[in-house]
Amino acid sequence: VQLGAGEAPITQVRHAYIRYAGQGHEIKVRLPDHPLTRADRDTIAAAFAKAYQAQYGQGIPGVPLEVLTWSLTASAPANESIRAAPPPAPVKTSESAGQRNVQMPGADIAQECAVIARANLSPDTSIDGPAVITEDQTTLVVPSQWTVASNVHGDLVATDRPAADDAATTSGPLAAIQRQVIWDRLISIVEEQAQALIRTAFSTTVREAGDLSAGIFDLSGRMLAQAVTGTPGHVNAMAASVGYFLEAIPLERMRAGDVYVTNDPWLGTGHLFDFTVVTPAFIGERLVGLLASTVHVVDIGGRGFGPDAGQVFEEGLCLPILPLFEQGQPAEAVMAIVRANVREPDQVIGDLYSLTVGNAVGCARLVEMMNEFALENLDDISQYIITRSRQAVLDEIASLPHGCWDNEMTVDGYGEPVTLKAQLQISEAGVSVDFTGTSGVSPFGINVPLSYTQAYASFGVRCVIASTIPNNAGSLNPIEVSAPPGCILNAPRPHAVAVRHVIGQMLPDVVLGCIEKALPGRAPAEGSSSLWNPMMTGGPGLLDGVDYGDATPFSVTIFHSGGAGARPWRDGLSATAFPSGVRNTPVEITESIAPVIFHRKELRPGSGGAGRYRGGHGQSIEVAHAQNAPFAIFALFDRVDYPARGRNGGTDGAPGVIRLASGKILKTKGKQIIPAGEHLVMELPGGGGYGDPAERESDLRQRDQDNDID
Numbered sequence: 070v071q072l073g074a075g076e077a078p079i080t081q082v083r084h085a086y087i088r089y090a091g092q093g094h095e096i097k098v099r100l101p102d103h104p105l106t107r108a109d110r111d112t113i114a115a116a117f118a119k120a121y122q123a124q125y126g127q128g129i130p131g132v133p134l135e136v137l138t139w140s141l142t143a144s145a146p147a148n149e150s151i152r153a154a155p156p157p158a159p160v161k162t163s164e165s166a167g168q169r170n171v172q173m174p175g176a177d178i179a180q181e182c183a184v185i186a187r188a189n190l191s192p193d194t195s196i197d198g199p200a201v202i203t204e205d206q207t208t209l210v211v212p213s214q215w216t217v218a219s220n221v222h223g224d225l226v227a228t229d230r231p232a233a234d235d236a237a238t239t240s241g242p243l244a245a246i247q248r249q250v251i252w253d254r255l256i257s258i259v260e261e262q263a264q265a266l267i268r269t270a271f272s273t274t275v276r277e278a279g280d281l282s283a284g285i286f287d288l289s290g291r292m293l294a295q296a297v298t299g300t301p302g303h304v305n306a307m308a309a310s311v312g313y314f315l316e317a318i319p320l321e322r323m324r325a326g327d328v329y330v331t332n333d334p335w336l337g338t339g340h341l342f343d344f345t346v347v348t349p350a351f352i353g354e355r356l357v358g359l360l361a362s363t364v365h366v367v368d369i370g371g372r373g374f375g376p377d378a379g380q381v382f383e384e385g386l387c388l389p390i391l392p393l394f395e396q397g398q399p400a401e402a403v404m405a406i407v408r409a410n411v412r413e414p415d416q417v418i419g420d421l422y423s424l425t426v427g428n429a430v431g432c433a434r435l436v437e438m439m440n441e442f443a444l445e446n447l448d449d450i451s452q453y454i455i456t457r458s459r460q461a462v463l464d465e466i467a468s469l470p471h472g473c474w475d476n477e478m479t480v481d482g483y484g485e486p487v488t489l490k491a492q493l494q495i496s497e498a499g500v501s502v503d504f505t506g507t508s509g510v511s512p513f514g515i516n517v518p519l520s521y522t523q524a525y526a527s528f529g530v531r532c533v534i535a536s537t538i539p540n541n542a543g544s545l546n547p548i549e550v551s552a553p554p555g556c557i558l559n560a561p562r563p564h565a566v567a568v569r570h571v572i573g574q575m576l577p578d579v580v581l582g583c584i585e586k587a588l589p590g591r592a593p594a595e596g597s598s599s600l601w602n603p604m605m606t607g608g609p610g611l612l613d614g615v616d617y618g619d620a621t622p623f624s625v626t627i628f629h630s631g632g633a634g635a636r637p638w639r640d641g642l643s644a645t646a647f648p649s650g651v652r653n654t655p656v657e658i659t660e661s662i663a664p665v666i667f668h669r670k671e672l673r674p675g676s677g678g679a680g681r682y683r684g685g686h687g688q689s690i691e692v693a694h695a696q697n698a699p700f701a702i703f704a705l706f707d708r709v710d711y712p713a714r715g716r717n718g719g720t721d722g723a724p725g726v727i728r729l730a731s732g733k734i735l736k737t738k739g740k741q742i743i744p745a746g747e748h749l750v751m752e753l754p755g756g757g758g759y760g761d762p763a764e765r766e767s768d769l770r771q772r773d774q775d776n777d778i779d
Contacts, residue, residue, distance in 0.1 A: 074145030082144075086137045087117045089129055091416055091662075093276040094268040095137045096120050125269055126429040129422045130399075132415050173199055173212050173246070180213070190219045197230070212246055251442060251450050255294040258434040259283050262360060263296035266427030271419035272367040277658050278628040278651045282307050282338075283427060285435065286347075286359040287451040290315045291542035294454075300649045302573060303363045305524030306338035307345055308545060311361050314347045317390040325351040326397030328425050331390040332369065334381060335562055339521030339569045341369045341385045344421060346393060348428035350435050357439060358447050360431040362424050366417045368624055370410040371567075374604035375703030376483050376514040376738050378565040384514060385567075386410040394425060412606075412624050458543030462535040463499065466547060469534065469588065471495050476582030477506075478595070480575050481710045483513040483738040487557060489575060491526075493583035499547030500534060502526045502580055507556045513738070514567040516560030521573045523550040528648055529580030533591050568705040570649070571738075574599045575707070577648040578634070585716065590637045594684060594757030595713035596647055597631025597722065599706075601753050605665065605692075607700035612742050620698035625663040628654045629751070632677050632685030632722060634713060635759035640769070641685030643672055643778075644753070664695040673723070673752055674778045680719030680758025681765050686778055687723065687753035691730060699745045706737045708754035719758025726752040 070079055083102070088095035098116045101109055118128045170179040182199040187209075195218040196202070198211035202225070209225065211217050216228045263283040270276040282303035283296040290312040295304045313336040314329055329347045331337050337345040342365050350358045371378070371385030378384045386407065392400050407421070408414040444450070473494045479486050490506035504526075510516050527548045531540070538544045552559035557572060578595045585592035608622030630646040630653055644653065656667040669691035677684035694700050706727055713722040727735045730748035735741055743749050773779035 070143045070145055077145040079143055079145050082142045084140045084142070085113065086140070087113070087134055088137065089132045089271070089419060090135045091132070091271040091419060092269060093273075093658075096124065100139075125265060125426040126433075127422070127426065129419055132419055169201070171199065171201055171210070173210065187225075190225075192219050192221050192223070194219050247442065248450065248453060251438065251444075252294075252454065254434075254438045255285055258431055258438065259285055259294050259296040260298070261434055262362065262427045262431035263298040265430040266362055266364065266423050267298070269419075269423040269426050270364065271416040271423065272364065273654055273658055273662065274365045274367065274626055274628065275420060275423070277654050280365040280628070280649075280651050281363060283362040283431065284308070284360075285431065286311050286361060287447050288320060288356065288358065289451075290359070291451065291455060292545075293447070293451055293541055295540055300651055301528035302521055302524050302570065302649065303338050303343065303365075304540065305527055305545065306520045307361055307363050308542065309520050309523070310337050310345050310363075311347060311359060314359075314361075314390055320349075320356055323349040323356055324396050325349070325354070326394060327392060328394035328428065329390060330388060330393040330403070330421065330424075332386075332388050333390070334387075334566050334569075335518050335520070336390060337520075338363050338524075339518045339573065340566050341371070341381070341387055342366055342374060342567070344388075344424060346421070346424035346428060348425070348432055350432035352436050352439060358432075358435055360428040360435070362427050362431075364420050364424060366411075366420050367626055368412045368417060370412065373606060373624075373703050373740070374567060374626055374705075375740050376565070376568045376571070376705055377703075377740055378514045378567060379512055380563045380565055382563060384565055393421060454539075454541060455543035455546075458538055458541050459546050461538045462544050462547045463497075465535045465538075466495060466499060467497065469495050471497070472587065474583045474586040476579055476586070478575065478579050478582065478714075479711050480572065480599075481707045481737055482508070482572075483511060483515050486711065487511070487515075487572060489558070489572075489579045491576075491579045491583055493530075493580060493587065495587060499549065500530050501549040501551070502530065502583075504550075504552040504556065504558050507552060507558050510555060510557050510560045510564050514565035515557070515569065515571050515738070516564045516566045517558050517569040517573045518566055519552060519559040521569050522552050522558040522576065525573050525576040525648060526550040526580055529577030530584070532577060532581065532648075533584050533588065571599050571705050571707050574649055578713075592716070593636045593641065594634035594678065594680070594716040594719050594759045595722075596634035596641060596685065596756040597687060597708050597713055597725070597754040598648065599708065600628060600630060600646060600649055600651065601706055601725070601751060602626060602628045603705060603751075604703040605663070605700055606703075607664070607694065607698060612699055612701055613740075615699045615742055615744075617698055620694070620696040621664040623663040623665075625659060625665070627659055628652070629688065629690060629753060631687035631708065631725065631753035632713075632756035634716070634722075634756040635678070635680050635682040635684045635719060637717075637759055638682070640683045641677060641756040641759075643677065643686040644688045645685060660695075664698075665692055665700075666695045667692050668748060672778055673755065676723035676753075676755030677778075678713065678715045678720040678722040678755060678758030679762040679765075680715055680717075681760030681762065682719070682758065683765070683769070683773065684713065684715070684719070684722045684756030684758045687725065687755045690751045690753070691748050692751075693748040694743070694745070697746050700743050701740055702735075702743060702749060703740050704736055704738050706751075709737045712754055713757040715757035716759050718761040720762065722755030722757050723752075725754035726750070728752075
């Protein structure tokens with residue numbers, strides 16, 4: 070810095086990167102300008118609390134801090150004469166301003182626009198829209214009522230020109246553009262909401278695997294927009310859950326700063342491990358919208374994340390719909406109850422605060438957007454989004470063949486196989502899926518509440534039908550999903566439901582089997598589908614009488630995936646979570662928070678079913694206790710007895726295997742003890758193939774051989 074600064078003074082600034090212990094992201098905090106002593110601990114903690122609150126709205130009491138790294142920045146004043154120098158003269162090209170009819174964003178008809186190369190613009194250039202400015206790597210569209218000018222540095226600056234009259238802002242092409250901009254802002258808001266949740270989350274299931282959802286709702290409880298980050302089981306079930314919140318807590322009782330919570334499986338997203346949090350958004354004292362989000366927490370007490378319970382009461386703590394915060398103040402009794410009933414209190418309480426933070430960020434951005442566009446409420450844009458989305462889905466359905474198609478699939482179940490039957494009907498009214506004929510409820514925790522069934526079955530429909538229409542209350546409305554009460558897909562309280570995903574995530578395969586009969590060549594083969602996400606734990610009293618010694622206690626849930634089914638036009642994805650969409654948990658992250666070592670994690674060659682297009686491969690995982698102690702695994706695996714079926718001549722994917730490295734085969738469901746010094750081996754199932762294997766192209770065969778995965 071001294072060499073570049075010459076005689077200019079050099080400034081040194083020191084920072085620490087700090088987070089709450091257990092989080093995955095840190096905040097940059099400026100340190101005092103003197104050698105640090107123990108007396109500076111409180112000063113640094115206060116600086117972190119202030120920075121955290123400025124970024125996320127509130128801190129998390131009672132959770133210790135950790136410093137990830139330290140930094141020193143040396144700087145000197147920049148030479149502004151370089152910045153102030155005029156940019157090089159534009160290089161004239163052979164392209165001159167031309168005219169073209171362009172369909173501007175939100176406009177119903179094409180408009181004649183000037184088309185100008187940016188290289189031809191000079192600092193004194195000013196262009197009124199509608200216009201198009203072209204570059205090698207991008208194109209800038211300038212709508213009507215906007216002006217773009219080039220400043221002295223060569224930057225393009227866009228300015229909104231006042232409309233000729235107020236009426237132009239509420240009708241015609243400009244109104245359509247404004248609606249599109251508002252829609253884009255809503256998507257941006259829910260994505261920022263989800264990212265704030267991820268950055269402040271404690272559980273690896275959230276911050277690493279992405280097992281969450283986030284969305285904006287109107288005051289009728291209708292979902293307007295959802296974050297791309299999230300699972301269908303959370304998003305679509307949450308879309309129904311907000312209605313239950315409104316039944317329990319009417320709008321007139323809501324106050325600014327309130328936050329509401331539940332993990333009731335029949336009011337939320339299907340099991341106790343998912344907390345759903347709803348936050349009302351206010352402009353002044355006026356309630357304008359609702360922000361909701363859901364995460365899967367690491368623990369909820371009870372037996373643990375496994376299928377061995379007979380009733381939901383054994384599975385852990387259940388919170389009905391109640392306030393988590395009231396007018397900005399935490400409900401201390403609720404927080405204390407949660408802390409007293411879970412094995413990882415800091416992580417679970419931290420995730421509740423993270424849900425609150427994500428919603429608060431969403432509320433703030435929603436209010437900013439509404440003020441910017443002078444929106445008194447969301448009524449008009451809500452009705453526009455829902456009506457337009459619903460009609461778009463119905464328009465596509467109208468072009469499809471009408472009728473009824475059936476499909477049936479058998480999966481492993483627990484103790485006995487489970488049969489999943491579906492009838493899909495396409496009519497002018499929409500698409501309906503009826504699961505009459507499906508197996509009855511199980512005595513174990515693999516049962517599925519109806520909301521979760523509806524979430525994944527409707528997702529299966531939307532994978533093929535109206536797949537490009539945004540997911541909201543309007544686009545979900547034409548899809549009806551039903552299951553007879555008392556069957557495994559509509560399990561009433563108090564049946565156990567802890568691992569409802571084992572069955573629920575199979576439903577898209579069942580629905581896609583119906584769709585393939587209605588629309589041949591559109592649906593993929595069956596895949597591994599259900600996540601292999603066991604909970605592993607160790608500690609005194611957790612190993613059914615086996616001595617744990619003085620090894621480090623732990624509880625961790627890992628997310629891993631087998632292979633997806635081959636598509637009619639491409640190989641299936643390997644080690645990829647479909648339909649849930651969550652990510653595999655990085656082994657480095659798991660090893661950093663729990664005393665386990667992954668000795669092997671690799672693709673499982675040959676596990677994808679053969680076909681014109683090959684099914685996705687599963688993976689092989691070998692894990693052991695880092696301190697050679699015994700540990701427990703809560704098995705919740707499927708596709709072992711009944712592998713993923715191929716389609717249209719494709720062969721089945723390889724079944725899964727769960728065993729010890731010494732050779733002993735383990736049960737696919739239920740708690741089991743891994744002896745001290747043993748390695749647990751999980752061989753995840755592959756996806757089914759699609760089409761006749763004899764028709765597979767030679768270059769695809771060669772690619773598999775080159776990659777050692779044939």
